[in-house]
Amino acid sequence: MDTKKLFNRKSLNYKVELSNGKKVEYVNLDNAATTTPLLNVEEGVIQELQEYGSVHRGAGIKSQISTKKFEDTRETIKKFVNARKEDYAVFVPNTTVGMNQLAYFFANIKGKIMVSDIEHSSSFLPWIFQEGRHQNSFQVSLNDALKNNTNGLNNKIMNLGRKKVITYKTKEDFTFDLASVEKIFSEQDKKGEDEKIKVLVVTGASNVTGYKPPIKELAKIAHNYGALIVVDACQLLQHEKIDMIKQDVDFVVFSGHKMYAPFGSGAIVGNKNILDAFWPYQMGGGNFPYITSKGEVLRYKNVQAHDPGTPNFVGARSLYYSIKELDKIGVDKISTYEHSLVEKAYSELGKIKEVVLYVKRNKRGVMDTSLITFNIKHFPCLLVAEILNDEYGIGTRAGSYCVYEFSRRILNIKSDKEIIKAVKEGKTCLIPGSVRASFSLVNKEDDIERLVRAISEIAKKGVKYYLKKYSHNNITGEYRRKYYGNN
């Protein structure tokens, strides 16, 4: 697949200087974090800036044009995920804010939240926080806040919130077992209204293994017990279609910057009644038609009530253009292309005996993920990513990617006492992790060859060589002290 034409040539040919002074073309293998914008997004947005005016606020022609385009984008988004006619598409800056927004609404409703242990922090912390905040009635004085005497309040919120969120433990290979999911629903259901699960939050595709949970089946279980399902689709939509009607999904949340649309755009698409049921997540100008002389806030139950302040027009339009292009190419074609790159990387990296891979082929023997997580034995993951960048011009991501349980389990960490101590001392070096190479339309076969060559050379030279060479680095310094003593 020739994907060169899809991107700005300058961004594709971006050169970086290596630590030896040589200049090479940058290889972006960090697409699961953020994708490179598509050329049509760039061109479309630049052109629209010329007729850009205030959204929802002006009578002038530019305002009318911008408002119409902004509103039309909601329909484009809804079509992309095959939402129900009545569903809302609410613009949010990213998945994190979208999840906080949904968690805020659901905190007004009795019952518990269920998340899995492979969720990104952005898909479970908001639920703990909003649930905890909703139940907490304790306040501190202004003086205490100024003096930072707020631990009591903060701990109380999180402790209350944790009690409201049930974590589903995935199987050893980080996949779902539907029978055990159902068992939790059934057990909670028997305990009464305060204990029954009201929402199941699940990732559409894991950002650590690429695994795609069975959304339709999970939705069926949730609905059988009177709960709703929220899908964190931010690692999914750029690789695979979601069909909200066929899969019976109540909400999807996603970030545009992971699907080739920059400018802080994303969306919550879903159930209008829940979004209408409570005051909007954020209040201000733009949400309401009128405030009476007595201070009563009059509200229309419409999607615009969820647009506090001046909306991000450019962000919305970048989503519009990226969706147009993804639809034109075909998301299926994109994932076939990415899977072929991942297959090559997986089989080549698998030949390097020092490499431990944390992804695998599916039951049909096919690599159906767009990312690979791995470690080189004895190497701190952060060091590997640093070497890849400094000496090879390859951008990856290393660490926990906000899914700490995954890192603890792959590295068999039974107690995190030492990690906690280090973090409390301000050192993050002992936080366990791995290296993630994630692929998108921007990549080509040559990128895999460079990655494999680099990993093979790094593994051959061995960790001691690099710990010496990178001794300036506090991260590796701490690591060295823990694992290799001071020499």
Ligand SMILES: Cc1ncc(COP(=O)(O)O)c(C=O)c1O
């Ligand atoms: C699965 C998953 N959920 C949520 C997020 C948070 O997305 P954002 O940073 O755009 O809010 C990420 C980001 O990496 C993710 O991978």
